[in-house]
Amino acid sequence: MSSTSTIPDPSSVDQQHASPQAADEQPVRAVLAAAVELARAAAVELDEGEVGAHLGVHAEPDSEGCAATHRFAAELKGYRGWEWAVVVAAAPDSDHVTISEIVLLPGPDALVSPEWLPWEERIQAGDLGSGDLLPPPENDPRLVPGYLYSDDPAVEALATEVGLGRRQVMSLEGRLDAAERWYDGPHGPGAAVVPLHCGTCGYYLPVAGSLGAAFGVCGNEMSADGQVVHAEFGCGAHSDTVVVDLSPTPVSEVVYDDSALELVDVPTRPAGDSPVPDSPVSDSPVPDAAAPEAGAAQPSEETTPTPEPDSASRGE
Numbered sequence: 001m002s003s004t005s006t007i008p009d010p011s012s013v014d015q016q017h018a019s020p021q022a023a024d025e026q027p028v029r030a031v032l033a034a035a036v037e038l039a040r041a042a043a044v045e046l047d048e049g050e051v052g053a054h055l056g057v058h059a060e061p062d063s064e065g066c067a068a069t070h071r072f073a074a075e076l077k078g079y080r081g082w083e084w085a086v087v088v089a090a091a092p093d094s095d096h097v098t099i100s101e102i103v104l105l106p107g108p109d110a111l112v113s114p115e116w117l118p119w120e121e122r123i124q125a126g127d128l129g130s131g132d133l134l135p136p137p138e139n140d141p142r143l144v145p146g147y148l149y150s151d152d153p154a155v156e157a158l159a160t161e162v163g164l165g166r167r168q169v170m171s172l173e174g175r176l177d178a179a180e181r182w183y184d185g186p187h188g189p190g191a192a193v194v195p196l197h198c199g200t201c202g203y204y205l206p207v208a209g210s211l212g213a214a215f216g217v218c219g220n221e222m223s224a225d226g227q228v229v230h231a232e233f234g235c236g237a238h239s240d241t242v243v244v245d246l247s248p249t250p251v252s253e254v255v256y257d258d259s260a261l262e263l264v265d266v267p268t269r270p271a272g273d274s275p276v277p278d279s280p281v282s283d284s285p286v287p288d289a290a291a292p293e294a295g296a297a298q299p300s301e302e303t304t305p306t307p308e309p310d311s312a313s314r315g316e
């Protein structure tokens with residue numbers, strides 16, 4: 001009895017081999033189907049993990065009925081849902097069964113890694129950062145040698161006049177692909193939010209070549225600065241935008257009369273009157289200063305006191 005076995009890394013298993021049941025159903029020879037215990041014993045003898053219940057048997061494709069695979073549950077840490085696959089074989093018209101191979105394969109419910117994706121296909125739009133280097137794919141259909149004839153009249157006219165050319169230029173397929181991507185992007189005509197379009201904006205910088213008929217670069221730092229925009233795209237920062245300040249309710253104009261001089265009549269004070277000093281305001285009545293107090297003697301008229309004679313006048 002010969003057998004080989006390898007416990008694979010779950011992350012390295014291709015998903016197309018994850019389910020043996022997906023193979024076309026073919027009848028299994030009775031002698032191969034009855035070799036359950038022989039297959040189990042071979043897996044146990046391998047001593048690389050516990051062998052669980054028998055899960056089924058299926059014929060190997062393209063074996064002409066000479067090989068079949070018995071599947072057993074595998075009880076291994078980190079390999080949940082995986083199965084031991086034991087391949088048994090028997091020559092035509094023979095009852096002698098041998099073990100051909102023992103492998104560990106993921107079952108229908110096994111946890112496996114995503115389908116393998118080549119490194120050059122893993123980079124998506126927006127992944128390239130400042131300072132990163134990304135060479136173009138080999139035989140990129142978007143590029144053609146620069147010395148070949150271009151179907152872009154603007155490119156041909158410039159190349160003829162200057163006499164210089166780039167090593168590679170963008171092909172028609174590449175330009176159409178870029179145009180479709182820009183058209184359906186966030187700055188395409190379907191994303192316009194105002195009636196004023198970029199094609200009439202002073203900040204709109206048309207690109208060179210045939211793409212300039214529909215695309216340009218925004219030069220307004222307050223809008224899509226440095227981004228490719230469609231000529232029918234529009235934003236609120238258009239160079240012809242005019243803002244009219246209208247109030248929802250009528251508001252009268254504010255009148256400033258600081259420059260007007262208002263004349264006020266001030267009554268004059270009689271001569272000899274002294275200003276009355278300011279005094280705190282009191283709620284009690286103020287007595288009349290001209291009214292005499294009760295019981296006080298008041299002279300009837302003004303009298304001038306007569307000076308007394310001195311000693312000389314008295315004959316002293």
